[in-house]
Amino acid sequence: MGSPESSVTDGASGWDAVAEMPPSAKLVAKALEYNGQLTQSAIAEETLLPPRTVRYALNRLEEAGVVESRFSFTDARKRIYELTVE
DSSP states (O other): OOOHHHHHHHSOOTHHHHHTSOHHHHHHHHHHHHHOSEEHHHHHHHHTOOHHHHHHHHHHHHHTTSEEEEEOSSOTTSEEEEEOOO
């Protein structure tokens, strides 16, 4: 049995899932909505959140299926994150 917090987002999708997340995840989602594709470091710069908080928020958003990531073509060490909901 999952935690109560995870069960809230299990049935939700899109922006409904984001609405149930911590403020940091909402801020990261909005930054991606306004800027399109960003790296983790660019998200940290844009939101003024610590890198660790950005990483946590991105993991939560990916688990909910509202953010996708892929390797950067220009630097394979970096990942590019993109919002998948409108």
